[in-house]
Amino acid sequence: xxxxxxxxxxxxxxxxxxxxxxxxxxxxxxxxxxxxxxxxxxxxxxxxxxxxxxxxxxxxxxxxxxxxxxxxxxxxxxxxxxxxxxxxxxxxxxxxxxxxxxxxxxxxxxxxxxxxxxxxxxxxxxxxxxxxxxxxxxxxxxxxxxxxxxxxxxxxxxxxxxxxxxxxxxxxxxxxxxxxxxxxxxxxxxxxxxxxxxxxxxxxxxxxxxxxxxxxxxxxxxxxxxxxxxxxxxxxxxxxxxxxxxxxxxxxxxxxxxxxxxxxxxxxxxxxxxxxxxxxxxxxxxxxxxxxxxxxxxxxxxxxxxxxxxxxxxxxxxxxxxxxxxxxxxxxxxxxxxxxxxxxxxxxxxxxxxxxxxxxxxxxxxxxxxxxxxxxxxxxxxxxx
Numbered sequence: 001x002x003x004x005x006x007x008x009x010x011x012x013x014x015x016x017x018x019x020x021x022x023x024x025x026x027x028x029x030x031x032x033x034x035x036x037x038x039x040x041x042x043x044x045x046x047x048x049x050x051x052x053x054x055x056x057x058x059x060x061x062x063x064x065x066x067x068x069x070x071x072x073x074x075x076x077x078x079x080x081x082x083x084x085x086x087x088x089x090x091x092x093x094x095x096x097x098x099x100x101x102x103x104x105x106x107x108x109x110x111x112x113x114x115x116x117x118x119x120x121x122x123x124x125x126x127x128x129x130x131x132x133x134x135x136x137x138x139x140x141x142x143x144x145x146x147x148x149x150x151x152x153x154x155x156x157x158x159x160x161x162x163x164x165x166x167x168x169x170x171x172x173x174x175x176x177x178x179x180x181x182x183x184x185x186x187x188x189x190x191x192x193x194x195x196x197x198x199x200x201x202x203x204x205x206x207x208x209x210x211x212x213x214x215x216x217x218x219x220x221x222x223x224x225x226x227x228x229x230x231x232x233x234x235x236x237x238x239x240x241x242x243x244x245x246x247x248x249x250x251x252x253x254x255x256x257x258x259x260x261x262x263x264x265x266x267x268x269x270x271x272x273x274x275x276x277x278x279x280x281x282x283x284x285x286x287x288x289x290x291x292x293x294x295x296x297x298x299x300x301x302x303x304x305x306x307x308x309x310x311x312x313x314x315x316x317x318x319x320x321x322x323x324x325x326x327x328x329x330x331x332x333x334x335x336x337x338x339x340x341x342x343x344x345x346x347x348x349x350x351x352x353x354x355x356x357x358x359x360x361x362x363x364x365x366x367x368x369x370x371x372x373x374x375x376x377x378x379x380x381x382x383x384x385x
Contacts (some may be wrong), residue, residue, distance in 0.1 A: 014227040036191045067111065068087035068300035069291065070259035073284055076112035080385040083107075090117045098357030100374075101367040102348065103128060104283040107379060108360040111291065117297035127263055127280035128364045129305075134277030137254070137289060139183055139331030141246060142234055144253050150241040154180035158187075161237045164213070169215040177220040179237070182230045183330040184317040186189055189227060197229040207268040208236045224318035224328055227275065231331065232268070235275035247273045258292060260285040279344060283362050289343070290351040290360035314341040314353075336371070336382065355382045 004299030045061035067074060080083040088107065092115075095102055103122040107115040145151045158177045159167065159251060167174070171187060183185050189211065204210040211229045218225065238246040247265055255262060262285075266278030273279075292298075293314065297305035309330075316334045332341045340354040348365030352375065361379060363371055 006327075014088065017259055023332065048279050067279050068303040069111065069284075069288065070257075070300055071257075073108070073113045073287070075112070075116075076107070076109075076114055078107075078114040078382065081109040081112050081114050083114055084382065084384055086380035087378045088251075091374055092117055094374070094378075098369070100369050100371075101365055102371070103364040103366070104362070106283055106287055106360075106362040108287055108291065108362075109383070110358050111366075115365055122364075125282060125312050127261075127282050128131045129264075129280050129349075130277055130286060130364070131347065131349045132231075132277050133343045133345035133351060134279060135275070135331045136343035136351070137250070138231050138234050138238075138246075138275040140254060140289065140292075140305060140311060141250055142179070142183065143305045143313065143330070144243055145238055145249070147306050147309065148253075151179070153236070154178065154183065158182060158233065158237075159212070161240050162208070165209065165212075167209070169211040173216040173219055177216065180317075180330075182219040182227075182233055184221075184333075185224050185227050185230065185328055186218075186229055186318055187230050188216040188218040188222065188226075189230070190214045190217045191225050191227070201232075205269050207232055207272075224320055231275035231277075232272070235273055239272060245271075245273070246275075254304065257302055258288045260288055262373055284362055286349075286364075287360050287362045290353045290362065293341075294353050294355060294358065295361060298366070317360065336374075338376070354380070359383070 030111070054087065078088055092105075094100075095105075103119055105115070105117045106113060115238050116124070118126075122128070130195060142151065146153060156179050157179070159175055177187055177189075185259075194273050201207050201210045207229065211233055216264065235246045238244075238249060242249050244252075249263075253261070260281065262279045262281055264280045266274040268274060279298060292304060293310050296307040297303055297310045298307075313330035314334065315329055316336065317330070318328040320326040320328055320333070324336060325335065331343075333344055334341045335352070338352075338354055340352055341350040342353070346384075348363055348367045348369070348371050350361070350363045350371060352357070352361040352372075354361075359379070361375055366372065
């Protein structure tokens with residue numbers, strides 16, 4: 001799978017800049033500088049630190065039907081899970097040779113860690129900034145709120161969640177904007193190509209007011225346009241409908257059941273957790289979200305989120321029209337050529353799920369290289385059965 005760019009129009013250039021912020025998974029989005037190796041601690045070598053994929057204490061001849069990594073992932077050799085260890089080793093060798101600035105890379109097959117590598121000075125227990133991967137967590141919380149009846153459904157109008165507010169540029173299109181339009185990045189709200197990180201929003205005293213005061217420039221639901229602030233509207237809706245701080249809601253209904261420990265969740269001036277990310281997780285905990293979706297929302301005897309939400313969230317609802325390799329679901333990118341879907345964050349933060357191969361792949365990084373090309377070259381061909 002060669003992920004390359006297409007048209008060179010102004011909108012494409014803007015989008016490519018945004019994708020570089022998202023996760024830099026598009027080859028050619030900017031001239032590729034020579035990657036810089038991660039800083040080396042005084043007592044460390046320049047080689048990556050790899051957690052050995054050791055066989056369990058008692059290797060079962062028949063893999064158990066299921067186990068849940070709530071308290072920790074089990075490890076296995078690649079061969080035991082039907083993967084070619086040499087291909088995975090070749091991938092790590094190429095990363096080192098090309099000096100790709102990756103901080104961690106995890107490969108999970110059939111629920112077992114078969115490859116787990118941390119590049120110095122990063123270690124397994126280090127919590128890392130996921131960037132926009134957090135959007136997929138926020139969308140998951142919206143799905144849980146719908147399952148529990150706090151939100152009627154994705155057809156609800158956005159402004160109906162804020163009856164106590166008055167917004168500028170009010171017209172029929174803004175009134176028609178739905179929760180699904182925001183989840184699929186088709187809100188129609190005016191984009192800010194010169195300010196892709198919404199610095200103006202962050203400088204404002206009321207982020208929700210800032211966002212929903214913006215004019216609607218496209219009919220909602222008609223056109224995908226990456227909205228850096230739209231995920232924050234979702235956390236405001238969660239707080240309005242559940243009566244809980246979204247972080248508390250996440251702790252009770254998602255983090256605690258999965259055994260996830262998060263910290264440093266950024267908030268807006270009103271104390272509302274930032275819906276587009278802003279919190280740190282260990283890579284192993286990032287992988288748990290992918291595994292939850294891989295297992296259709298089930299976790300250790302609980303249905304954390306409905307299988308219907310999982311299926312709908314990871315289907316293509318919108319075309320990412322400047323790059324045919326991606327589609328967009330409910331705050332998940334879809335990757336049709338890999339028959340998978342991914343949560344993406346700036347600089348190479350990725351949770352990639354490939355259901356047909358029972359794979360979850362996680363990276364944290366600070367790179368502009370196309371990590372998807374590494375996955376396609378080494379990890380997918382490593383699956384043998």
